[in-house]
Amino acid sequence: MMPGTTGVEATRRIVQDWPGPGPVPRVLVLTTFDLDEYVHAALRAGAVGFLLKNSRPDQLAEAIRGAADGESVLAPSVTRRLIDTVTALPPALLAPGTAPAPELGALTERETQVLVLVARGLSNARIAADLGLSEATVKSRVNRILTRLGLENRVQAALLAHRAGLAGDPDGRPGPEVV
Helix, strand or coil, X not given: CCCCCCHHHHHHHHHHCCCXXXXXXXXXXXXXXXXXXXXXXXXXXXXXXXXXXXXXXXXXXXXXXXXXXCCCEECHHHHHHHHHHHHCCXXXXXXXXXXXXXXXXXXXXXXXHHHHHXXXXXXXXXXXXXXXXCHHHHHHHHHXXXXXXXXXXXXXXXXXXXXXXXXXXXXXXXXXXXX
């Protein structure tokens, strides 16, 4: 609890009222409140990420680096709930007037593996470690995935992967094996 204001209000003020000079700071929310309404409010206020205070120090450091590099960062539990919430919406509410989802067949096998791990909420550093790649290579693959699929960000890629059944199902059964 912040004296005199809330974290969401502080985030909104920092992002919307930034006087400069320089770019608007990227706000990464760190909280004990693992509630969807706080996540949604923080993201609407302009936060680039949302982590829980019980995150391991290495996760927190990785999230800070990711946010500084322009990535959006969410706690894995938050990512799962956010995806569940969005995918439960009728398609008309998700993307009114847009074309059907792009074909996943445009991806290479390795890009599909990276997409699966993105959909599971892993950071570039964690994907790199899991697949034996450098972080720069993973970042490049993620950018290529977004370009090939005509997507704007990792959340859209994760949603597409979940809709296609690549990342497991809501009951916790895993998706395809990633090697």
